[in-house]
Amino acid sequence: MPELPEVETTKRAIAVFEGQVLKKIEVHNPNLRWAVDCKTIKTINEAKILSITRRAKYILIQLKNYCLIIHLGMTGTMRILPIESNATRKHDHVVFYFAKHKLIFNDARRFGSLHITKSPSNHFLLSALGPEPNQSDFNADFLYQKIKTSNTHTKSFLMNQKNVVGIGNIYACEILFAAGISPRRKIKYLTKKDCRAVVDQTHRIINLAIEKGGTTLQDFYAPDGNKGYFKIELNVYGREHQECRNCQNPIKRIIQNQRSTFFCKKCQN
Ligand SMILES: [Zn+2]
Known part of the structure; x- marks a missing residue:
């Protein structure tokens, strides 16, 4: 299972998309740990990514009006491919499209998740979390x-x-x-x-x-x-x-x- 350091590593790797425009999100399989809200996801088009951060084991992709919350679950991975690449794999459930690249969420066991919310700090996954283990408020x-x-x-x-x-x-x-x-x-x-x-x-x-x-x-x-x-x-x-x-x-x-x-x-x- 990816633990916090792996999630942090993943976050740092995909932080290259900060400031880029997320053209659209394609959901191939919405049946993750929680069903993906495809209706709202579909409204995302040409949205600039304001920041990519991590809270606990969640990756937060902040857009102007929405925040995407990604959890890797037991087997989830993110990988970056050139936009023209056809190197798809089994269990590629969600694809985020950018001008030159696509970011793919793959998860064989589907314990991972993708949520979309207007208010991440009040979201049920995040609202009750304790401090980060490597920050000074954990003392x-x-x-x-x-x-x-x-x-x-x-x-x-x-x-x-x-x-x-x-x-x-x-x-x-x-x-x-x-x-x-x-x-x-x-x-x-x-x-x-x-x-x-x-x-x-x-x-x-x-x-x-x-x-x-x-x-x-x-x-x-x-x-x-x-x-x-x-x-x-x-x-x-x-x-x-x-x-x-x-x-x-x-x-x-x-x-x-x-x-x-x-x-x-x-x-x-
Ligand atoms: Zn000993």
């Missing part, structure tokens, strides 16, 4: 306040988009290892110092991953056609029974909320 004071009313364990808390956005399973495991905090611990028992460690490691790991162009799972292709790579070294994720790089004890795997959690019993408490 130790914020986290320490937020955890007091939570009864969940550390990993679930970090993966809840209402608390902080864009931390998926891989990054949650890696952040907690780097911070030395057990994924099984109740978040409300974290000290201010623990909160600072979680925040510092979140900033560090997310920024590192963005800098490296994102980790990547088999389905993610960067929009320029390059396959992404698992470029950050993973210390615990996917390393069950292997030696902890810190203490040589075997990495443990447990299931939390139907997801695998990897951690070191000795280094994280």
